[in-house]
Amino acid sequence: MKPTVWHILGAGSLGSLWATRLARAGLPVRLILRDEVRLAAYTAKGGLTLSERGQRHTFAIPAQTLNADEPIERLLVACKAYDAERAVASVAGRLSPGADILLLQNGLGSQQAVAAQVPDARCIFVSSTEGAFRDQDFSVVFAGQGFNWLGDGQQLDGPDWMAELINAAIPCEWTGDILGRLWRKLALNCAINPLTVLYGCRNGELQAHAAEVGALCDELSRVLRACGQPDAATGLHEEVFRVISATAANYSSMYQDVAQGRRTEISYLLGYACQAAARHGCPAPLLDQTRAKLIAHLLTKGLPDN
Ligand code: NAP
Secondary structure: OOOOOEEEEOOOHHHHHHHHHHHHOOOOEEEEEOOHHHHHHHHHHOOEEEEEOOEEEEEOOOEEEOOOOOOEEEEEEOOOHHHHHHHHHHHHHHEEEEEEEEEOOOOOOHHHHHHHHOOOOEEEEEEEOOEEEEEEOOEEEEEEOOOEEEEOOOOOOOOOOHHHHHHOOOOEEEOOOHHHHHHHHHHHHHHHHHHHHHOOOOHHHHHHHHHHHHHHHHHHHHHHHHOOOHHHHOOHHHHHHHHHHHOOOOOOHHHHHHHOOOOOOHHHOHHHHHHHHHHOOOOOHHHHHHHHHHHHHHHHOOOOOO
C-alpha cells in the first residue's frame, strides 16, 4: 500500500522543519503555497533547505497552490494562528472524508475555529516546543531541540502514522490531555512574553520584575482552575521562573515579532486567557491590564492589536 501523502499548508519556519524531515525520511510530501507567485519563487529556489548543526541540505519537495485538485488525506497546518482558519477554508473542498488535520498553532482558539469549519475531518492539536526560524525564503534553521505533543481530546491512543514521525526524527508522543498541554504553554507564554515586549528585555531580565511575574502566575493559576485545567496550574509559578533562567539570554517569540514589525498572536494567547477568565467569572485584573498595555504598545508600533 502506498504511504499517505503529507500535505503541508504553510512553508514557513515550522512547516519547513516538518516537511524537510519527512522528505528526508523518504515519505511523500507536498507543499501547499498560497498562489502562483509563491510557487514560482519556490521553484526558482529549487527546493526547501534545512540547516541543522551547521549542515545545509536542500530537498526538492513537490509544491502546489491552494487551488490544485489533488485530494488531501493528511494535512499539516503550519500557518500562524490568525491565518489558519482562512487557509484551511481554501483547501476544505480538497479534503477526503475523515482526513486527518494536524494543527501546529500556538495558543488556543484557532484550533477550535478550524475544527468547527471541517466537521468531517479529524483535527489533531499539536503543542510544539521545537524552535525554528527562516534565514531566507524557503530556508529554515533548526534552532531549538524540543518535543511535540499530539492529541485530539478524545482518543487515548495515537494513530499508526505516528511511527512515520518517529522514523523521520520528529520527537513526539500522543497525549489524552492535549488541551492541558496547550493551556500550560499558553500560561507560560502569558507570564513571560508580554512583559518582555513591555520592558523591551530578554527573558532573563524579567528576574528584575519577579513580583509582577509572580502575581501574573497567581492570577493565571486561578484562571486555569476556573477553566477546568487544574493540572496545567500545578507548579506554574516554579516552571515560569525555571524557563526565565534557562532561556535568560533569549528574546521571546513575541518580542522578536514586535522587533521585526510582524503581527503577534496576542488574540490566541493573552487575549484568549482574558476572554476565558471573563467567561468563567474569574476576575483577572492584572492580565487585563497587561493586555491593555500590550495592545497600546502594538498600536504605537503600527501593528495589529489582534
Ligand atoms: P511562519 O514562519 O510565519 O510561517 C507561516 C507560513 O504560513 C508562511 O510561510 C506563510 O506563507 C504561510 N501561510 C499563511 N497563510 C497562508 C495561506 N492562506 N496559504 C498558504 N500559506 C499560508 O510561522 P511559524 O514560525 O512557522 O509559526 C507557525 C505556527 O507555529 C505559529 O502559531 C507559531 O506560534 C507556532 N510555533 C512556531 C515555532 C517556531 O519556532 N517557529 C515554535 C512553536 C510553535 P508566506 O511565506 O507566503 O507568507
